[in-house]
Amino acid sequence: MRLKNVLIVVSDIEKSIAFYKDLLGLNVILDQDGNVIMSEGLVLQDKAIWERFLEKEVIFRNHASELYFEEADLEAFAKKLENYHEPIVYVNRLMEHAWGQKVIRFYDPDGNLIEVGTPMRTTDD
Numbered sequence: 001m002r003l004k005n006v007l008i009v010v011s012d013i014e015k016s017i018a019f020y021k022d023l024l025g026l027n028v029i030l031d032q033d034g035n036v037i038m039s040e041g042l043v044l045q046d047k048a049i050w051e052r053f054l055e056k057e058v059i060f061r062n063h064a065s066e067l068y069f070e071e072a073d074l075e076a077f078a079k080k081l082e083n084y085h086e087p088i089v090y091v092n093r094l095m096e097h098a099w100g101q102k103v104i105r106f107y108d109p110d111g112n113l114i115e116v117g118t119p120m121r122t123t124d125d
Contacts, residue, residue, distance in 0.1 A: 006067070007043040008112045009050045009058050015109050016044050023084060024069055024116075042067070047110075061111025070119045074102045077116055081106065 010016040013036055020026040020038055030037040034046035047058050071077045078094045081104065091105035091113065103117040 003041075005037065005041045005043045007045050008067070008108075008110075009047050009060075010044050010108075010110045010112075011047045011060075012109065013044055013046055019086075019109055020044075023080060024114075061107065063113060066105075066113040066115050067108075069114065069116045071116050072119060074104065074116065074118050078104055 013034065017028060017036060017038070020042065021028075026038040026040055026042060028036055028038055034049045036044040038044065051058055074094060081088050086109070089107045089111075091107070092103070094102060094104050096102045101117050101120055103115055105113065105115045108114055
């Protein structure tokens with residue numbers, strides 16, 4: 001078995017598509033009117049559809065998960081964030097961990113937590 005996709009709930013699909021495309025380079029693979037599959041396995045689900053399906057309220061900015069991306073040129077990405085046409089809400093700006101990895105953490109327009117870090121070597125590499 002393998003993980004195929006990660007779904008996040010968003011309040012404005014078009015705004016979220018632009019955010020993930022412009023800043024993180026993801027592309028729309030399939031748009032099913034309220035459910036959008038993007039490259040890298042990210043799925044955007046419209047809040048109203050998700051609440052109707054689950055019969056539960058969506059709680060944004062709950063800090064229960066994080067989307068993690070890697071970028072070799074993190075300094076250039078930090079500048080891209082600073083120049084984005086919408087204000088970016090940061091958890092932490094560009095910093096370096098004790099083990100040498102540089103990271104930035106911030107929120108998407110709906111408060112989904114995102115971390116972008118320099119590539120880490122794993123046993124799968």
